[in-house]
Amino acid sequence: MAESGWKFAADLSDLRMVGAVDLPAMAYTFAALNNVVDKTEAGDSNGFQWQSGGMSQVFGSWAELRDSLQNLLGQTSQNLEVAAQAVLQIVETYAATDATARDSLNAAWNDGPPPLLDGEYAPPGPAPTVVLKL
Amino acid sequence: MADYRYHSQDDLQKLGERIREKAIKVTMSQEASYAQAQQQANNEATRYDTGQPTQSPNYHRPTGGRPDDDGNLHAYLMDAYQGIPLLFTRFAVPDPDSARSTLDALYKTAVTLQPSLEIKSDSGQLTTPLQVGDEPGTVPVEQTKNIMVTHLKQWSGHAAESFETYVKELETSAAYHRQISISLANGLEAMIAIRKSMLTDIWEIGDKTYKALDELDSWCTNSASQAAKLTILGALAAVAFVVTDGAAAVAVEGLQSAAAIMGAAQTLQTASHEPISGATVPPILSGMAKAIDRLQAGVDQQEQVVARAMQAVSGSLDHLWSRALLHAPSPLTAAAGQSRSELERPTGFFVH
Numbered sequence: 001m002a003e004s005g006w007k008f009a010a011d012l013s014d015l016r017m018v019g020a021v022d023l024p025a026m027a028y029t030f031a032a033l034n035n036v037v038d039k040t041e042a043g044d045s046n047g048f049q050w051q052s053g054g055m056s057q058v059f060g061s062w063a064e065l066r067d068s069l070q071n072l073l074g075q076t077s078q079n080l081e082v083a084a085q086a087v088l089q090i091v092e093t094y095a096a097t098d099a100t101a102r103d104s105l106n107a108a109w110n111d112g113p114p115p116l117l118d119g120e121y122a123p124p125g126p127a128p129t130v131v132l133k134l
Numbered sequence: 135m136a137d138y139r140y141h142s143q144d145d146l147q148k149l150g151e152r153i154r155e156k157a158i159k160v161t162m163s164q165e166a167s168y169a170q171a172q173q174q175a176n177n178e179a180t181r182y183d184t185g186q187p188t189q190s191p192n193y194h195r196p197t198g199g200r201p202d203d204d205g206n207l208h209a210y211l212m213d214a215y216q217g218i219p220l221l222f223t224r225f226a227v228p229d230p231d232s233a234r235s236t237l238d239a240l241y242k243t244a245v246t247l248q249p250s251l252e253i254k255s256d257s258g259q260l261t262t263p264l265q266v267g268d269e270p271g272t273v274p275v276e277q278t279k280n281i282m283v284t285h286l287k288q289w290s291g292h293a294a295e296s297f298e299t300y301v302k303e304l305e306t307s308a309a310y311h312r313q314i315s316i317s318l319a320n321g322l323e324a325m326i327a328i329r330k331s332m333l334t335d336i337w338e339i340g341d342k343t344y345k346a347l348d349e350l351d352s353w354c355t356n357s358a359s360q361a362a363k364l365t366i367l368g369a370l371a372a373v374a375f376v377v378t379d380g381a382a383a384v385a386v387e388g389l390q391s392a393a394a395i396m397g398a399a400q401t402l403q404t405a406s407h408e409p410i411s412g413a414t415v416p417p418i419l420s421g422m423a424k425a426i427d428r429l430q431a432g433v434d435q436q437e438q439v440v441a442r443a444m445q446a447v448s449g450s451l452d453h454l455w456s457r458a459l460l461h462a463p464s465p466l467t468a469a470a471g472q473s474r475s476e477l478e479r480p481t482g483f484f485v486h
Contacts, residue, residue: 003484008485011485014286014288014289015285017285018286022278022281022285023282025273026278026304028272028273029246029269029271029272029275032246032269032272033243033269033272036239036242036243037240039239040236040239040240043232043233043235043236045228046230046232046235047230047233047236047322047325048325049227050224050227051226052223056325057437058321058325058437058441058444060441061441061445062318062321062322062325062441062444065314065317065318065447065451066318068314068448068451069243069314069318072307072310072311072314072458072459073311075459076307076459076460079459079460079461079462080462082462083300086466086467086469086470089470089471090469090477093472093474093477094477097474117281117284119274119277119281121273123273124271125271
């Protein structure tokens with residue numbers, strides 16, 4: 001027999017936590033780190049410039065690796081947001097077919113997420129805008 | 135480096151100018167150097183007059199008097215030694231310690247991705263966490279992964295299982311990102327060490343050259359003997375690279391480590407001593423030039439090690455890209471557009 005009612009709402013709430021809290025928190029993390037790495041570009045001359053002109057022979061390969069890391073962090077964040085939206089869509093699909101579960105779920109989320117688990121964190125806001133290097 | 139001090143482009147220019155002025159002064163005052171310079175000035179005038187290339191690229195033929203009289207000799211020396219400051223300023227770089235903010239950012243990235251990261255400090259002791267701390271507003275990847283797995287425990291179906299696998303593999307991809315961040319930090323630490331060693335050595339060369347010229351300038355000696363100690367070839371070997379260690383480190387299979395590559399390329403080098411000596415000014419300046427060439431070669435050699443390490447890490451990353459960058463699994467994204475009855479099939483996403 002398919003899940004339904006308030007018991008099902010509990011499971012839907014768990015899934016909604018993943019889509020509305022945990023995945024966005026991870027997306028925020030990777031986007032924030034993408035920005036941290038992006039900002040290092042402003043300091044490139046400090047470590048690699050020759051004041052007579054040009055950059056060290058190391059710079060090209062170092063910057064290429066840095067830009068790869070920046071893109072990995074940024075695209076990981078974007079992919080996490082895609083996953084979060086997919087999970088939330090699944091929650092909504094189920095909630096739309098079960099009025100009791102939907103009402104119970106919405107009541108539990110009326111004032112925001114239910115109490116977080118120990119060690120679980122909500123993101124402080126929307127993920128920072130990701131900066132990708134071409 | 136205990137005796138390191140930053141020398142700016144301006145400092146190096148002034149050092150070169152002091153040496154140039156001293157070289158001219160000693161040439162004009164020391165009998166043997168003066169005689170040698172007169173010979174050179176006459177030879178240059180002859181070359182110029184017969185259409186041959188002069189040895190000094192800055193040579194100007196005197197318009198009056200003998201090429202080797204006092205006034206023309208001084209002008210000849212000014213031309214001949216004009217390029218000395220450039221020999222020093224070509225090593226001018228921004229203060230290497232100004233790169234610390236980039237280092238902090240890279241270490242912060244590594245620690246954020248793995249807060250329990252154990253990192254070897256300079257003393258070889260394991261230390262956690264790094265002084266930089268993690269980025270505000272971020273969450274620990276491993277801990278959040280574990281929480282998501284807890285939330286998903288009632289959910290089943292192929293889409294749910296692929297999603298759970300994706301969540302678990304986030305920890306592995308974060309480990310790759312962490313290792314790349316540390317390799318970048320190690321590469322930058324290496325550059326800082328090379329540049330500090332280079333600045334120390336060029337200053338040492340200048341200092342010993344001036345001392346040698348000063349010895350000749352003394353009334354009681356007729357030769358000078360100095361040696362410049364060069365540390366450049368030991369620059370990388372002296373760096374205590376940050377590496378991950380301990381049970382908290384997640385294996386990053388297949389991804390090269392810059393620290394391991396740079397460490398393997400080095401053998402402990404003792405400092406070389408380059409002679410800067412002679413009975414007249416020209417061999418002293420020749421010794422200086424050779425020491426500078428030796429330093430440049432050392433810088434190039436050390437930088438090539440770092441460049442190769444960075445290339446090796448990038449090369450290994452190319453083969454691991456699909457593990458370092460995870461995409462939301464297609465069974466999950468497909469499930470997002472399905473009806474309840476489709477979600478409750480074995481391929482779907484349902485409560486078991």
